[in-house]
Amino acid sequence: MLVLADAPQFLIALEQSGLALAIRQSTWAYPAANVGHIVALTLFAGSVAIMDMRLLGAFAAAPPASIVRPARRMAMLGLALMALTGFMLFAAEASHVATNGVFQVKAGLIALGILNALLIAGPALAKVADMPAGAALPARVRLAAIVSLLIWVSVAACGRLIAYF
Amino acid sequence: MRRPLVFFALLLAAPAAVLAHHGWGSYDASKTIVVEGPIQASSYTNPHATITVKAPDKTWTVTLAPVARMQSRGATAELVGIGKTVKAEGYASKAEPDEMRAERITVDGKTVEMR
Numbered sequence A: 001m002l003v004l005a006d007a008p009q010f011l012i013a014l015e016q017s018g019l020a021l022a023i024r025q026s027t028w029a030y031p032a033a034n035v036g037h038i039v040a041l042t043l044f045a046g047s048v049a050i051m052d053m054r055l056l057g058a059f060a061a062a063p064p065a066s067i068v069r070p071a072r073r074m075a076m077l078g079l080a081l082m083a084l085t086g087f088m089l090f091a092a093e094a095s096h097v098a099t100n101g102v103f104q105v106k107a108g109l110i111a112l113g114i115l116n117a118l119l120i121a122g123p124a125l126a127k128v129a130d131m132p133a134g135a136a137l138p139a140r141v142r143l144a145a146i147v148s149l150l151i152w153v154s155v156a157a158c159g160r161l162i163a164y165f
Numbered sequence B: 001m002r003r004p005l006v007f008f009a010l011l012l013a014a015p016a017a018v019l020a021h022h023g024w025g026s027y028d029a030s031k032t033i034v035v036e037g038p039i040q041a042s043s044y045t046n047p048h049a050t051i052t053v054k055a056p057d058k059t060w061t062v063t064l065a066p067v068a069r070m071q072s073r074g075a076t077a078e079l080v081g082i083g084k085t086v087k088a089e090g091y092a093s094k095a096e097p098d099e100m101r102a103e104r105i106t107v108d109g110k111t112v113e114m115r
Helices: A009-015 A018-025 A029-055 A064-092 A094-098 A101-128 A139-164 B002-013 B067-072
Strands: B033-043 B050-054 B059-063 B085-092 B099-107 B110-113
Touching: A009 A064, A009 A094, A018 A029, A018 A064, A029 A064, A029 A139, A064 A094, A064 A101, A094 A101, A101 A139, B033 B059, B033 B099, B050 B085, B059 B085
Parallel strands: B059 B099
Antiparallel strands: B033 B050, B033 B085, B050 B059, B085 B099, B099 B110
């Protein structure tokens, strides 16, 4: 693995750290992180899909909060596992990945997705907390759900595409 | 209820979770090149092993396979170690002028497929 000499110093330091070296030298650490990243993705994407689909009107027989609250917690767990496994994959070849345009787009989209979840979806969810099953949900809530789905599907697509550009 | 289900199916289909690490898209597969010479540096690491080969034209960085695949096919760290003479058939990088991705390598009369 050759370090990209023109990459920022902290990325080179990360790539040359003992942790990154151990990930590269182990036969199984890198593949395990790769598998773990995909397993975490299924948890994360599944939870996000259930949460956002409820906000868009699916599963309307249940009160929105009864689905959205636990799904949001599972999504946070999934995101944490994705961050952990993603950091391992990133560290192993930090200077190469960070200078990849698709990765930069992905990182920006992750930031947007988290901002949407915290600043737009979060306050909007407070409004649906006491709504009964079958109630029509505010347009702002539905918009946040659509934005969330679009962002996270795009993040997943970018993740796969890093290897090809 | 039908439309949400289609939406959900699309969401699941989009991140088709293929576990291959690097694509071959950034290499020029229309033209096979052969890089032959002594191995000057060897990195037996994930996500790909790489070797530096001093060929007659220039010194190439040759990207090989992930470590587990190398091992299972008999391409041990010793086989691609410093000082061995290797013949690597593969494709030049479209981005890096001195890098190529090996489709197969031959060392000590032993040919190992990398894909």
